[in-house]
Amino acid sequence: MTALGTGKFSPHGAYGFVLLARGVSAVAGLKKKLSQVGQDALERLELPVNIASGVARIELLGSRELYMDRHRGVLAYTTEEVDVNGGDVVVRVHGAELQLLVMTEQELRITGRIRAIELVE
Secondary structure, three states: OOEEEEEEEOOOOOEEEEEEEOOHHHHHHHHHHHHHHHHHHHHHHOOOHHHHOOOOEEEEEOOOEEEEEOOOOEEEEOOOEEEEEOOOOEEEEEEEEEEEEEEOOOEEEEEEEEEEEEEEO
């Protein structure tokens, strides 16, 4: 399988890349290479990993409120336990009277009496 790339400049100065691929393995291989290039660039630029890689960020305000951005959805929800997809891990919030106060595509807020936060791989 082969992949050919062509590119051209847009009038706005951004470089557009068009991938013409034959076969799924060629695309998968290219994605893996691009991912590695991105990780290498992050290391060289010494940027915080969570800024560029889409890693979920969790902020706990006392034991009453949890804020999470860059989540990937709620997996399970009761008033005593909430499971949130954090990408590579599931963030499990244990507590009492838990409520999803705000939930958008990018962020969520959980309120109640938070007893523990567990990261499940």
